[in-house]
Amino acid sequence: MFHAERPQPAAVHSPLAHASTTISHRESSIAPARAPSDQRSNPKRLSPSDAKPALRLDGISKAFGGHEVLRDVSLKVVAGSIHGIIGKSGAGKTTLIRIAGLLESPDSGSVLYEGVGAPPLGPRDVPGAQNPLERQDVRGLHSLRGRELLEARRQAGFVFQSFNLFASRSAAENVAFPLEAAGWPRAEIQARVAELLAVVGLADKAERPAARLSGGEKQRVALARALANRPSILFSDEATSALDPETTRAVLDLIRSLRDRYGLTVVMVTHQMEVVRRICDSVSFIAGGSIVEEGAVAEVFANPLSDEAKAFLREDRHE
């Protein structure tokens, strides 16, 4: 009720599909496994520059104790789309989404969200350049501190594999926490929490302690909590990996309906091809800390180019 209906994701597909046909380079299926440095030169079919991005990552690198987890990863996610990031464990996908969701700082590179952190327009700026994603002079959100950083975080909701609900709080109190932190008046918090719990189908379990909900219910509460501050982007780190297949499908469908209702952009890290197939519009394959292939889901499924994508599709068919 607070957000305009977003355009359907199908509209997102066409420019991507078009871009993919211009790629002439193809890998040989019998090519030996290549060094990670070669994987970076893999064809990237997604060229969302013509579509409006909601999230932009530029040259993200991150190392833990000398071990390079991400190297020079760049990514744009089209506004209103559901973008999957898929890779094997240890590929760096969780680190990438934690950096994108402002939970962790990169060693280098920048993260930008649409409409956040842009400095005010100067006299010589062209009108319409308020979007930091289209400007070169904007520093990444990780350079923000204090109140500004909290404001940027309010543009991002995050859900986790292990739900991470606060056991000391009821379902409703979990959803209320980000609103308390944002300084909402009590009465408005109550109304907003009731609205969100109804949207995720848990209006009748508002007072239940968080620990006494089922896995699927916990993730629904976590989604309501993540969306409480009306973020523009929802990050999901393996949100369905701890759930059974039936609950997984229900939660994925809920994420899609939340995207439609609130006009969200969704970024999902997963190791399950089923997740990508069921709700993603576009997908990035990540291996060895780099994105090795990306494109519209329909395109990648029809015509995978990288070894990584082929391997995932092979496994998917065998399941």
Add this chain to the structure above:
Amino acid sequence: MSDALRLLGRPLAESLLMIVASTLIATLVGGALGVLLFALSNDRFAGKHRAALIAKRLADRAINMLRSFPYIILMVLVLPLSRFIVGTSLGTAAAIVPLSIAAIPFLARIVESALSEIDSGLIDAAVSCAASKTRIIFAILIPEALPALVSGLTLTMISLLGYSAMAGVIGGGGLGDLAIRYGYQRFRGDVMAVAVITIIVLVELIQFAGSHIARRIRASR
């Protein structure tokens, strides 16, 4: 025996005063110190600043040193401090000073470890909710750690009851003093028995109340 019970009143009141007062002081000071120790050792709260690292090391050394003093020696060493704070180095009020000083590092460690045991995923979730560090500590971490904190506080109070038995040395009175002066030095076995049984009952009561509260909190989750 009725004489022994009559002797019990004042020492019991002194013991309770010492325990309650030093527990309150230790909860405030030690609790704050424990939160600080946790924050200093956590990247999320202190970052990777050199200053935080040094402060944490210094605090660790100071706490370990304070904790390694035998209580009877600590009590004598802080006599000048007691005189400075409460105006006298003798009596029950003066005995509260060394008791608090003994309990502060103990409780600080309990709070630090209780907060450290919280799943880091909950901190991630609180951070993603765009909460400030202070709010995360007070609205999430302390409530999450509450059962462990209550158990730790129970432990602290029982230790303090043990320490307070030594308060007689500096004229602090209390149940331990009663047992020594009447029970031991005047061969009053009945007074000794009454004092010891009262201490046992107090320990049981504190433990029962602490366990009960911790259990109630856990059961409500």
